[in-house]
Amino acid sequence: MAKESLPKWLVRHGGRIHYVRRVPSRYTQVDPRTFVTHSCNTDDVGQAVIARDRINAKVEAYWLSLVRGDGDDARARYQAVIEYARNAGFAYRDVGDITKGSVEDLFKRLATLEQPLAETQGRRTAPAEKAIPTQAHQRLGGF
Known part of the structure; x- marks a missing residue:
């Protein structure tokens, strides 16, 4: 063979x-x-x-x-x-892979990062599912 x-x-x-x-x-x-x-x-x-x-x-x-x-x-x-x-x-993914993926996945990841940051600054954030169209979306220019 x-x-x-x-x-x-x-x-x-x-x-x-x-x-x-x-x-x-x-x-x-x-x-x-x-x-x-x-x-x-x-x-x-x-x-x-x-x-x-x-x-x-x-x-x-x-x-x-x-x-x-x-x-x-x-x-x-x-x-x-x-x-x-x-x-x-x-799952850990390289930034290049994340940007090639869905916008929803990117927003979920950003929203997940916002939560601990907001907590350290004494603010509250919405759960990741609700933060997608609001906070993360606005930070990226609302596209």
Whole structure:
């Protein structure tokens, strides 16, 4: 049987497709791993390519945060952002991905961020569902 040819950074392990990428030399000072591996959670090549692009964006954002930050502190901040998004009921997504998504998702995310900010300033905000057409919408120029 001929070896399957998969798109860049994708390999098949036991029927499932995984993202596998060598850490570029410019990041070896901040990331001690030789390879980054992550399951795409699929055996379909098309779905794996979509997952690969999402995973790769996160990995590259992580590397940039390490380079711009100060080592372990940058790593901790990156993990904290992912955890904050998860606790707020959202999957962590790169800003570029968020802006390509629905306006409703963007407004929900903005409204979720407004609530703790308002609380620290002693204001009250409407729940995220009601804040979409009002506060967040007005802040973005009402488009």
